[in-house]
Amino acid sequence: DAGVIQSPRHEVTEMGQEVTLRCKPISGHNSLFWYRQTMMRGLELLIYFNNNVPIDDSGMPEDRFSAKMPNASFSTLKIQPSEPRDSAVYFCASSLKTGGMYTGELFFGEGSRLTVL
Amino acid sequence: TQLLEQSPQFLSIQEGENLTVYCNSSSVFSSLQWYRQEPGEGPVLLVTVVTGGEVKKLKRLTFQFGDARKDSSLHITAAQPGDTGLYLCAGSRGKLIFGQGTELSVKP
Numbered sequence: 001d002a003g004v005i006q007s008p009r010h011e012v013t014e015m016g017q018e019v020t021l022r023c024k025p026i027s028g029h030n031s032l033f034w035y036r037q038t039m040m041r042g043l044e045l046l047i048y049f050n051n052n053v054p055i056d057d058s059g060m061p062e063d064r065f066s067a068k069m070p071n072a073s074f075s076t077l078k079i080q081p082s083e084p085r086d087s088a089v090y091f092c093a094s095s096l097k098t099g100g101m102y103t104g105e106l107f108f109g110e111g112s113r114l115t116v117l
Numbered sequence: 118t119q120l121l122e123q124s125p126q127f128l129s130i131q132e133g134e135n136l137t138v139y140c141n142s143s144s145v146f147s148s149l150q151w152y153r154q155e156p157g158e159g160p161v162l163l164v165t166v167v168t169g170g171e172v173k174k175l176k177r178l179t180f181q182f183g184d185a186r187k188d189s190s191l192h193i194t195a196a197q198p199g200d201t202g203l204y205l206c207a208g209s210r211g212k213l214i215f216g217q218g219t220e221l222s223v224k225p
Contacts, residue, residue: 004159033213042217043160043205056212091159103213105150108159 002026006092006109014117018080021112024073025094033106034067034077035091043091049075050097061086082116089113120144121208121216129222130196138191138219140206147209149182149189154203154218196223 005024013019025032033048047057049069057067064083069075079086089111095104122141130136140149148167152160164173166182166189173180177200179192189206201223206216 035215043215045212045214048212093159103209103211105162105165106152106160106207106213108161110157111159 004092004094004107004109006112008112010113012115013082015083016081019082019114021077021090023075023092026107029094029096031095031097032069032075033093036088037091038088084116087114087116120214121206123206123216123219125219127220132197132223132225133195136193136196138204140216141188142208145186150207151180151191152205152207154205160205198223198225
């Protein structure tokens, strides 16, 4: 079975450029999460969707960041314009949320390592 | 503000030693999960604890959820080099919040 698929695995770009990260969750999962991981701040939740609807975007750093989930099998995280402090590994994860406060087991992709020069 | 505090942040031990990693919070969680992450990969779930006071064992790993569901511990017995990695606790409150992680290095 295919796991969570993220692309690109690595991206190097220059400050001011637009960056788009892509994620295909596991088929049948109803929740999708975008996390950012850095040495300084660890794994931070940026935004999560339930049934393709954004539920909590309080972790999105600022208006330069946006995320969409047009259907159950695809999501994007866009940074425009990018800045050097956005350099991090961005993870997408999906889960089958059965209700209540329990998120279920998160299945992570391999991550997209972003370097903004 | 970090909701979940893990300690220690770094741990370097010799093969065969025992160790405990702590995950503490002032908040109550409906459940708590432990993940392990290896370089270049995403975290992978080890265990989920749901009930206050719950203890779960996974081979040489023992996980405990505090009675008040605010804290948890991971104990590894007779650590092996294959246990090396980043251990993350994560609390569930509708969304999953991660601690900073404990970087474990087990030397042969």
